[in-house]
Amino acid sequence: MDEGKLGSVILVVDDCRMTRRLLSMYLREAGYEVLMAENGLEALEQLGRESCAAVITDLNMPQMDGIELTQSLKEHPVYRDLPILMLTTQGEERERKSGLEAGVSVFLTKPISQELLLKELIRVVSSSSQTNPMPIA
Template sequence: MSANLLIVDDSTSMRQMVAFALTGGGYTVVEAEDGIAALDAAKTQKFDAVITDVNMPRMDGIELIRQLRALPNYKFTPLLMLTTESGADKKSEGKAAGATGWLVKPFDPDQLLATVRKVLG
């Protein structure tokens, strides 16, 4: 059975590129345009991993990770940040919120797939 992944990014083209890479790798993908939409989706269905941008309107990726970690279903789910932010302070903020890993845009599709495979075990 293929893993169910949630991609969160306010950029439609970025969501499409990530979705294309992941569906090509055999994963099922659901897209959300910001943290609030992602949280709603996460409460109605189970995702095996979440890949989120950091800077988004309404709810950013770090707050999304905090909120997901508070849900019983997402205590141990891999939550990856995919962002243009590469600063150590943002990374440590993400880690503190519960992020599993950090990928920097522009991303390499093969590296993205390898990271997703690794965190899904």
């Protein structure tokens, strides 16, 4: 892992507690700090309190799904360049297209291995023009 990424904060957003726990374990083992949210609304609240290097979000969630969360973040000037990885059990092309059009950095299908998740996370965070945005005021 890139030493410069150790200690970076990653926000994991998924309505499934087991998925949040698994992704959190993957990330913590790699040296990341992890924040968690159950849906897009909780994710926005988290981002209002803490800055993050990237967001890993599920597509389908109650209250605010991953597409709506991505659109909200991309409309905010502070978070326009925040890397967003979208995970879903649905690998259909229309979901992938919707995610990419909303501004998702990379679209991944569950189940995902720790190796692939970390490879894609490091790639999008490294190519991001911002390091740690300020929380939304």
